[in-house]
Each structure stands twice: as C-alpha cells, then as structure tokens.
Amino acid sequence: ESGEGVDGGAGGVKYGKATDLLDFINLVSDMALAERQHLPEEMGVVLNKKEMAVQKGRYQINREFVLFPWKLTYKNPRTGLVPNGSFGKVHLAQDTKTRKRMACKLIPMENFRAADVEIQAKFRHENIAELYGALLWDQKIHLFMEAGEGGSVLEKVDSCGPMREFEIIWVTRQVLRGLEYLHANKVIHHDIKPSNIVLMSDKAVLVDFGLTVQMTEEMYTPRDLRGTEMYMSPEVVLCRGHDTKIDIYSLGTTIIHMQTGSPPWATRFPRTAYPSYLYIIHKLAPPMEDVAEDCSPAMRSFLGRAMERNPTLRASAPELLTHEALHPPREDQ
Numbered sequence: 001e002s003g004e005g006v007d008g009g010a011g012g013v014k015y016g017k018a019t020d021l022l023d024f025i026n027l028v029s030d031m032a033l034a035e036r037q038h039l040p041e042e043m044g045v046v047l048n049k050k051e052m053a054v055q056k057g058r059y060q061i062n063r064e065f066v067l068f069p070w071k072l073t074y075k076n077p078r079t080g081l082v083p084n085g086s087f088g089k090v091h092l093a094q095d096t097k098t099r100k101r102m103a104c105k106l107i108p109m110e111n112f113r114a115a116d117v118e119i120q121a122k123f124r125h126e127n128i129a130e131l132y133g134a135l136l137w138d139q140k141i142h143l144f145m146e147a148g149e150g151g152s153v154l155e156k157v158d159s160c161g162p163m164r165e166f167e168i169i170w171v172t173r174q175v176l177r178g179l180e181y182l183h184a185n186k187v188i189h190h191d192i193k194p195s196n197i198v199l200m201s202d203k204a205v206l207v208d209f210g211l212t213v214q215m216t217e218e219m220y221t222p223r224d225l226r227g228t229e230m231y232m233s234p235e236v237v238l239c240r241g242h243d244t245k246i247d248i249y250s251l252g253t254t255i256i257h258m259q260t261g262s263p264p265w266a267t268r269f270p271r272t273a274y275p276s277y278l279y280i281i282h283k284l285a286p287p288m289e290d291v292a293e294d295c296s297p298a299m300r301s302f303l304g305r306a307m308e309r310n311p312t313l314r315a316s317a318p319e320l321l322t323h324e325a326l327h328p329p330r331e332d333q
C-alpha cells in the first residue's frame, strides 16, 4: 500500500515503489535546510516489505533497526565501519523484526546526490546491490541495501593476497553480467575497482553508484574527472568524452589488482615518487607489463581485449562474457 504504513500508520515512513522512492528523493533534495533541520521524525520510502518491517509509519534506529560495526571478515574491526563509499559511511544494519542484515550507507544531506539512489532504484539486477529503502533522519540519508557480508574484493586481496585464477574468473563473470545489464541501459558505473565489488556466499555484486551516469547521447562528456586514478582509462584522463567502455577498461585493471595484489602502475611507478598517474596513463596505457607472470595465455588475451587503448576497438561486456578465458577446460580449475 504505497502512501500508507503497513497498518495505515500516519508516520513518515511509507512502503512504496521505485517511483515513490524517487519522488521522496526529489522532495528531500528540494527541501530547505531549515525544513530538514527540525524534522519531527524520520521520513522515507521502503521498497522491500519482506526485509524491512515498518511499524506504524516508523523506522527508527535502535527500535525498528539497529546499526552494527561490520565484523570485518579478515581484519579485527577497527572502527567497524566499512571504508567510505563515494560520499558516505557504510554500516551493517539489522531489522529487529525480520532479523534481515543489510548494508546501511549514511550520506550527510550536504553530500547527497540523487544519482546515488536513482540508478539503484531504477535498475535491478542480481549483480547490482539491491536498494531496499531510503530514509532521511538527523540530516542524513540512510540507504538500506543488499549486504555483501564477505566484504569487498579489496579487503580480500589485502588480507589474503593475490587471488587464484579460478576465483578471478568467478568474480569477473559476475561483474561482467552486472556491466552488461547497466551498459544495455546506457548506464556508466564510472568507478569499477576492487573496493566496489562485494562478495556474498553465492555471488558478487557492484556497489557505490555515486559517480554513475545515464548517457543520453552516444558519448558522455564529463564536467569533472570521475573515478579512481589507478583504474582510469586513457579516454577518461583525456576528458574529451567517453562511453560505457571505460568500465570494461577499469575491470581489466581490477583483474590485474586481483592477480598481483596491487593496482597497475603502482609497482613500476611507486606512489611516493608519482603523486598522480594521469600523465602515465595518458602516455603508456594499457599496463600489460603489470599483468601477473603466471597469468594464463587466455586471461592475458582477455586483458588485452578489455584494456584495448581505443574504446571503439575495446571488447564489450557481452563479447567478453563469451571469451575462452572465462570458460577454462575443467582440468584447469
């Protein structure tokens, strides 16, 4: 029942559809600061009735849900907070009635971009972290999402070292399915990297859509440099317009990180001596010299196609999903 709480409660939190959530996001984005400052109670839209039990229009911290520090799988929980997303801290949340564990990203209103939510609300795919609901409370947007309790690929590599090729193939296939879906809808993620791929027991999902854009023309011409330098494609660095192929290049650099434990360039050009990699990427990409020595010939060929310097010649997600590197003969595994 969109517009009403589960029992018709008049509280500020309603069950609704993605369109109701987008209306809510636009409402709070247009709210004057004074209006937002003295909210009597939380307000928001919950998409997923199964996981989030709204009570009489209320969904309050330490009542309908609690926030936990993540029990970081590999490290003792320092702050218990997941490394910062694009603009917010990610906690582990649990609904006190359904016991469902979720990721909850807290984004201060001053940093909030509607794009952070629009894409996740509009596009649903098993390899994209599902959005369960969005609330505004205490000047912060609370985004409740599907939780990858296995942590991110970055935490896994930092704690357990380089991944074996069959693990890399498993992650790469899932990421490519998510990218195939986004790119078919002309959506560019813009920040594909190990920390934005999180692990569940049976799948890997893409997270952090804070830099995502939906293309309206064939090319997207950015106003600013978006993404993380080490994983950036030459055409993004050039800032003369790019398309969805930039995510494919970033997946290639992410695979190098998974197989060597370091991002491309960092070993040959230590960060201490090189404050910025933009010029190196512009002049030297693609970083085929950083591919692991024990990389299989099939995976090396895959990386050559994914990091092709010319985006029009670079492979697409559907093309790479059929690449032999992702379908090794059984005895290789």
Ligand SMILES: Nc1nnc(-c2c[nH]c3ncc(-c4c[nH]c5ccccc45)cc23)o1
Pocket: 070, 071, 072, 073, 082, 083, 084, 085, 086, 090, 103, 105, 129, 145, 146, 147, 148, 149, 150, 151, 152, 155, 195, 198, 207, 208, 209
């Ligand atoms: N920036 C951002 N925007 N949305 C997310 C997000 C949605 N669901 C999630 N599930 C897990 C993690 C996560 C990252 N590192 C971790 C280390 C240990 C445990 C969990 C994690 C992050 C998310 O992250």
